[in-house]
Amino acid sequence: MDDLASFLRTRRSRVDPAAAGIPTDSRRRVAGLRREEVAHLSGVSVDYYVRLEQGRATQPSDQVLDALARVLRLDDTERGHLFRLACQRRRRAKAPGRRVRPELLRVLDLVPDAPALIMNHRLDVLAGNRLAGLLFGRPIPGLNTARHLFLEEDERGLYADWEQCTLDVVGHLRLAAGHYPDDRRLAALIGELAMGSDRFRRLWARADVRARTHGRKAYRHPLVGLLELHQENFALPDESGMEMVVLSATPGTPAWDGLRLLAGLGTEERQPAPSDGQTAEYRA
Template sequence: MDDLAGFLRLRRSRIDPASVGIPTDRHRRVEGLRREEIAHLSGVSVDYYVRLEQGRATQPSEQVLDALARVLDLDETERDHLCRLAGQRRRTTKAVSGRIRPELLRMLDLVADAAALIMNHRMDVLAGNHLAELLYGRPLQGMNTARHIFLEETDLYAGWEQCTLDVVGHLRLAAGKYPDDPRLASLIGELAMGSERFRRLWARADVRARAHGPKTYQHPLVGLLELHQENFSLPSESGMELLVLSATPGSPSADGLRLLASYTANERFGTEQS
C-alpha cells in the first residue's frame, strides 16, 4: 500500500481548502488539506485515513475509494489509477510481446497521408509507416518516445513542455497497470537519472491516458507541422495503441507532410546520396 499512501499524500497537498468550503488564514501552515479534513469530507474515520496514508490500512472498499476520489477531485483516469493502487478491480495483465500481427502491419501501410505507428504501454514504437519514420527522422525500430522526448531530440517537439506532461502522466498510469514489468521500471529509472524535469513531474503523481489532440513539430526539413493525433486502443493486443498523426486538408502542414513524403531514405536520415 506504499504507492497508495504516497499518492494520497501528494494529491491531498494539492487541494485548495477554499475549493471545498474550508476557510483559511495566514496561520495555516499545512499545504493543501489536513488529514482530518480529508477524513471528514470523505466520511471515514480520521484513524482509518491516517492508516491509509501510512500504508497500514486493510484494502479500502470501493465506496471509500469513490469518496476519496471525489474529495481529491480526481478525474476518471486518476480514479482508475487510485483503484489499481488500492488493489481494487485489478486485472492481471501480461507485458506486450512486441510481436505485431501481419494484418496490423498491412493496415499501417494503407495509411498514406498521415504518420501512423503502434506503441506499447512503455511507449516503445513497435512498428510505423513510411511517413512516421520521415517525421521522426530516424528508423523507428528500437525507438522509445519517452526517451526520445526527454533525453534525445527535444528540438523536434514544438510543444515540448506539454509533451513531457503527457508522457509522465502516461508512464505513471502504466506503472500502476503493470507493476511487475521490469523494463518499464528500468525506463522510469533511466529517465529519472537523465532528466531533472522528469524527476520533478514524476514527483507530482499525475496520471493521464494518452488521448487525441494537437501535436506540433518543428521539423528540420519541412518546418512547422501542426498535426492532430488520434489514439486507437487495440483491445486484442495487451497495452498496444495505434497512433495516427494527420494534418488538416489544405493546410500548410498538409503541404509539409506531402513534401516530407517526397524525401528519399538517404535524405530522411541525414545522409547524402552517392
Template structure:
C-alpha cells in the same frame, strides 16, 4: 513504481481548504488538507485514512475510493488510476508480452499520407510507416518516445510543444506504472529518465496522470518546417497496452504540403516503404 499512499498524499496537498468549506488562519502550516479533514469529508474513520496513507490498509472498497476521489476532486483518469493502485495488492495486471500479430503491421500499409505508429505502454515504438520514419528522422524500431523527448531532443529539438509533450509523457508513464507495476523494463526506463533529466524528476514527483487519446501534436522538422498534426490513438482490444497512433494534417494546410514533400523525399530514395521489426515465424516482437 507507484503506490496508493503516495498518490493520496500528493492529491491531498493540492486541495484548497477554503474551497471545501474549511476556514483557515495564519497558524495553519499544512499545505492542502489535513488527513483528518480528508477522512471527515469522505466519511471514513481518521484511523483508517491514516493507515491508507501509511500503506497499512488493505483492499479499500470502491465506495471508499469513490468518496476519496470526490473529496480530492479527481477527474475520470485520476479516479481510474486510484482504483488501479488500490487493486494492486490483491490483483496484479500481467505485463504485456510485446508480441504483435502480423496482420496489425499490415494495417500500417493502409495508412497513406499520414505518419502512423504502433506503440506500447512503455512508449516503445514497435513499428511505423515510412512517413513516421521520415518524421522522426531515424529508424523506428528501437525508438522510445519518452527517452527521445527527455534525453535526445529536449526543448531545442523536434517537438515544437516540448513542455506539453513532457507533461503528457510523464502522465502516461504514471498511468502505465499503476497498471503494470511488475514490469521491470518500465521501472528501468523510469529510473533512466529520472537519472538523466531534472525536468522528468520534477514532474514525476507531482504524480500527475494523463490518458493519451487525441489532440494537437506539433513538430519542428529540419527539412520541411513546422508540422501541426492531429493525433488519434486507437486502442487494440486484443493487445493490452498497445495502440495504433495516426497523425493527420488538415487538408490544404501547409502541414499537408509538408507531408507530401516528405513523401517525395521518400520516393527519391531506395529506403523501404515501411519501418518495422523483422518478423519471426508468425509473430513480430515489440521493442
C-alpha cells in the same frame, strides 16, 4: 501500497480548503487539506486514513475509494488510477507480451498520407509506416518516445511543444505503472529516465496521470519546418496494451503541404517495411 500513499498525499495537497467548505485564515501553513480533514470529509477514521497514506492499510473498499475520489476532486482518469493502485495487491496485471500481428503492419501501410505508429504501454514504437520514419528521421524499430523526449538532447527540437509533451509522457507512464506494477522493463525505463533527466524526476514526483487520446501535436522538422498535426490514439482491442497512433493534417493546410513535401523528400530513401524479424524482438 507506496504508490497509493504517494498519490493520496499529492492529491490532498492540491485541494483548496475553501472549495471543500473548510474555513481558512493566515495562520494555516498546510498546502491543501490536512489528513484529518480528508478523513472527516470522506467518512473514515483519522487513524485509517493515516494508515492509507503510510502504506499500512490494505484493500480499501470501493465505498472508501469513491469517497476519497470525491473529496480529493479526482477526474475520471485520476479516479481510475486510484482504484487500480488500491487493487494492486488483490489483482496484479501481467505486462502484455504479444508481438505486432502482421495484419496490423498491413494496416499501417494503408495510411500513406499520415505518420502512423504502433506503440506499447512503455512508449516503445514497435512499428511505423514510411512517413513516420521520415518524421522522426530514424529507423522506427528501437525508438522509445520517452527516451527520445527526455534523454536525447539533439532531438528535443523536434517537439514544438516540448514542455507539454513531457507532461503527457510522464502522465502516461504513471498510468502504465498503475496498470502493470510488476513490469520490470517499465520500472527500468522509469529509473533510467529519472537518472538522466531532472525534469522527469520533478514531474514524476507530482504523481500526475494523463490519458491523452487525441489532440494537437506539433513538430519542427529540420527539412520541412513546422508541422501542426492532429493525433488520434486507437487502443487495439486485444488487451495487448498497444495503441495505433495516427498524426494527420487537414488537406489544404501548411501542415498538409509539409507532409507531402516530406514524403517527396524521402522518395529516394524509402525505409523497408518492418519485417517479422524486426518486430519480433519488440514485445508489447
